[in-house]
Amino acid sequence: MTKILGDKKIVKINNEISIGENPVIIAGPCSVESEESLNKTVSMLKEVGVDILRGGAFKPRTSPYTFQGLGEEGLKILYKVGKSFNLPIISELMDEKYLGIFLKYVDIIQIGSRNMYNYPLLKTVGQTDKPILLKRGMSATIYEWSMAAEYIASYGNSNIILCERGIRSYDNYTRNTLDLAAVPIMKKETGLPIIVDPSHGTGRRELIEPMSKAALACGADGIMVEVHHNPDEALSDSEQTIGIDMYKKLFANIGR
């Protein structure tokens, strides 16, 4: 299906982490809420072990009336905390006009599910050399997702990490249906490393660990999980965010 993508690809983050070799763990809060709160979460994560820090600054929210993230301020906090703990950071870019500050502050630019079909945005990040984490659209086919990656690659940037985060299905028991078969399929179709996000993929804390294990067992190159030092008080996605105890158990049980 693809023309440029296809061969196995390792994506380097800051010449330190190689995504596509050993599995990585990306963890952090859904949203950056304050420097103090983020520091608390990250110091706990760091004690257990973590490879990359995630945190939302610009949040795509279904309602215009819910918390939209701290914006540029949030990005700076994430940058500062990342630096102080020596962790690369990833955050979601929704709007081309913030590309400059993303290039400056983040190590990986995330393109979220809602923007997988936003071709102008894909072209824009395709013209940078930043690693891009491309989430699957909420009902994207394998072909559409592969081609969204190809859009980025066709503009010159093949530093792409895929992220399976669940697809929309008919049952609302879980928030989404985690489609793990996409892991071996997308590796074969694109050669790109792929990360699994069991937090959005299930929407339920108790499923994070079993689905993380399953993801790694079928070849995922890492997992991305929402962790908060006090998950019940997280400003967004609280029901799918785990606390540090569950994270510790997860970390141990996936063999890290």
Place this chain on the structure above:
Amino acid sequence: MTKILGDKKIVKINNEISIGENPVIIAGPCSVESEESLNKTVSMLKEVGVDILRGGAFKPRTSPYTFQGLGEEGLKILYKVGKSFNLPIISELMDEKYLGIFLKYVDIIQIGSRNMYNYPLLKTVGQTDKPILLKRGMSATIYEWSMAAEYIASYGNSNIILCERGIRSYDNYTRNTLDLAAVPIMKKETGLPIIVDPSHGTGRRELIEPMSKAALACGADGIMVEVHHNPDEALSDSEQTIGIDMYKKLFANIGR
């Protein structure tokens, strides 16, 4: 669900057409291909009857390697042909950076399915006073779609026309599953006028007429159909584009 939207709304186009009163027909080719070709199609449409001219200039395509539309050049052709036939025009805006030329050339800005969740774009068009046609995302819920409209309204622009264009389902007999129950539902939830697009909603020529009739029967404020003077040679969406004979029959049979 909504705060601003809710009461019945009529959207005026150029002080001439009132969407939300009598049903309107929006017709035209999937893509603007050339001035000559568009002239040919529109002269035929005009002879039968048509209210608004549609035509894609910037085309969101799944593959980066297929025809992406004529861009600004296409928009100018659409504008010129619209003027010469005295028809208001609608075209899809994918990228904020072209807002200026859209404000100049088109009468209605279309936000396509792939951009229904593109909140920065919704905010941008919410700050204009142009009528906006907001297509439903390919697997958007009623709540998400209502809230996407509310995003636009919350930035000041309530001149919104909704467009049901089919949702993604498990059967590939049709391109999408036209969800006509969304017509009375969205009118109740948002008060906005709603147009149905049976071309994308089914992907099959022979279904355009029966589904147009069904749409109008359950309260749709109009239909939007892809028509080309030579549909088999259309550069995009050929299988769902009707020719002038089918259009004539459609026009007559929906009681216009």
Place this chain on the structure above:
Amino acid sequence: MTKILGDKKIVKINNEISIGENPVIIAGPCSVESEESLNKTVSMLKEVGVDILRGGAFKPRTSPYTFQGLGEEGLKILYKVGKSFNLPIISELMDEKYLGIFLKYVDIIQIGSRNMYNYPLLKTVGQTDKPILLKRGMSATIYEWSMAAEYIASYGNSNIILCERGIRSYDNYTRNTLDLAAVPIMKKETGLPIIVDPSHGTGRRELIEPMSKAALACGADGIMVEVHHNPDEALSDSEQTIGIDMYKKLFANIGR
């Protein structure tokens, strides 16, 4: 796709009603609850106008602990009330072992959504000469549904009426997604008459009328609706059952 089915077919009920010519209305309660209750509902229906009486005696329920219908007793009540009002009756057969009493009491045997793939049951009713109403499976493709009808026909019985009752989709705003494009499609693929059930198809009273109109506008041969003299007290499917006032309005507005 089909071998036997394909040509346009009119299904005769008791040599009186021809399904596939003028649209028919099938109405009645979700479940037969008592003779008194059914009499009350039917006398009201009869006053407005109705062609065929529906009523469930054997009810397929998701939970083994909810009301399962009155069984054979319910069928006898339905038969008696149908006779006294001179209305043909339809009821759902779930289990081959009751075929005998269905052949004796009902005019149309309904195969419900949950049994569309129950091939032994399809073969059984295919060996009778009773008219069969075959509902679409809750996520059946056009091909699967056509082939389920072909199963019945291949055993000798082509007196088949199809019934679109909504498919399963990702949004729970409505109970199901009414797929009206299936109306012209199934008529073309099988030649069989097709009825639309907006009660199950939407699960919401206020959508019965607009979706009935839409169904008839795209060629449906009739509608099947749940009506109860006191819908809020119906023992099953209360939220989608309309009362006699809404039925009267529906009847008038669909031009009967």
Place this chain on the structure above:
Amino acid sequence: MTKILGDKKIVKINNEISIGENPVIIAGPCSVESEESLNKTVSMLKEVGVDILRGGAFKPRTSPYTFQGLGEEGLKILYKVGKSFNLPIISELMDEKYLGIFLKYVDIIQIGSRNMYNYPLLKTVGQTDKPILLKRGMSATIYEWSMAAEYIASYGNSNIILCERGIRSYDNYTRNTLDLAAVPIMKKETGLPIIVDPSHGTGRRELIEPMSKAALACGADGIMVEVHHNPDEALSDSEQTIGIDMYKKLFANIGR
């Protein structure tokens, strides 16, 4: 949700195999084709290692014109071959009238996807004491599936093994979407052991191994796979059936 089910349950097969303790492998051809063919496949399986033999005798097929299985003859062959290799057998019961021969010949009765909502059949097998393998309906919710198990249990038989076999989704790259989150969910909701069928769950040979590993990693109590000594010539489901070389590799790589 359930009343009877809920506590952790081990299902014993012939007092030899305990499903719900160590993972088991159920393998065999989609359909029993002949004694010779089955012998060939099973002798190969036995050499590698296998716990339970599967084979279809009565096949639910979408078209009435495709191979429907050898019926009773097939069941006898399966029984004979199972005996000669000392393997318990499982086969699908579609029709209550064959219950007698199933009770006589098979060790586990399979209720297939198409019959998950066939409540009379569930009640019938609920009145036996045979172990029942209950496949998930092709678009069954967690609630519906749990309740289908509860139907069986409510009639007295709690020897139930669940089987996740993929759900229907919008992408036809795979035959179904394997919903592995259902593994921990159903164990929690019902306490029953659960098997995963990656053959139907993906429809593609190359995905059998990665998805088997993922299934076991998230807690599945075993896998069920379609194996044939010459998969390209299998009479049904050829594209998802693996040969003995792939089976050998699978067996080794899942740590058996």
